[in-house]
Amino acid sequence: xxxxxxxxxxxxxxxxxxxxEALKDLADVEVVAPEHNNSAKSNALTLHSPLYVQRAPNGFxxxxxxxxxxxxxxxxxxLGYRPDLVVSGINNGANMGDDTIYSGTVGAAMEGYLFGIxxxxxxxxxxxxxxxxxxxDKAAELVRRLLPSLEGAQxxxxxxxxxxxxxxxxxxxIRGFKVARLGRxxxxxxxxxxxxxRGDTMYWIGSAGPAKDDVDGTDFHAxxxxxxxxxxxxxxxxxxxxxxxxxxxxxxxxxxxx
Numbered sequence: 739x740x741x742x743x744x745x746x747x748x749x750x751x752x753x754x755x756x757x758x759e760a761l762k763d764l765a766d767v768e769v770v771a772p773e774h775n776n777s778a779k780s781n782a783l784t785l786h787s788p789l790y791v792q793r794a795p796n797g798f799x800x801x802x803x804x805x806x807x808x809x810x811x812x813x814x815x816x817l818g819y820r821p822d823l824v825v826s827g828i829n830n831g832a833n834m835g836d837d838t839i840y841s842g843t844v845g846a847a848m849e850g851y852l853f854g855i856x857x858x859x860x861x862x863x864x865x866x867x868x869x870x871x872x873x874x875d876k877a878a879e880l881v882r883r884l885l886p887s888l889e890g891a892q893x894x895x896x897x898x899x900x901x902x903x904x905x906x907x908x909x910x911x912i913r914g915f916k917v918a919r920l921g922r923x924x925x926x927x928x929x930x931x932x933x934x935x936r937g938d939t940m941y942w943i944g945s946a947g948p949a950k951d952d953v954d955g956t957d958f959h960a961x962x963x964x965x966x967x968x969x970x971x972x973x974x975x976x977x978x979x980x981x982x983x984x985x986x987x988x989x990x991x992x993x994x995x996x
Contacts, residue, residue, distance in 0.1 A: 739766065748800075769797070813850065824851070825860065876904050915965060
């Protein structure tokens, strides 16, 4: 069994080291991760500048690009083989609700999924790497459970993409896993403005807003109750329920044709 690990916090982040250590005895594991922090890069690919791959003293390979770049080049030539699983993380902070749209952690896992490979994005619910050992153990527990179903499935017709958020708690206080849907956040906080020494105004994106939809059944609610959440994701953004609603508009713009 072969696993590819990436992340968005960079190859030197404690989260990716902990994830590697937790998984290295379960399969043949390789790390290809960004050189620097690439949080909130989503699925971005670098198309107009060259990418370079270096190898760190610990054996990890790192790329001067985005999380999706790392997985993309790994799967299209760097590795020389097709891994059975792509794993991303462990992220320094939650990727719940609307976070998944922006997340580089999810973006790296999604790149594997787009290549037809099962993938998991792992995150801790708070920043600071508290109880990272417990989070890594939970990640290994899930991967260990899933590996038998992946064995021999080099060409899968039904890859899946999981978003997993683990509470920042000691292992004894994590109640287990719970399947949950994505919640929603309020709008982000106001942009932060500063003036640089040359008198130019600088803008910093504000912090993410608080949870808006955090009722029972959401990832926000379950992690607050001490559960690690498993949220299956899909890539299709089509609003299927509204296709019929917009059909008359399209027909009118086409001279009444349907």
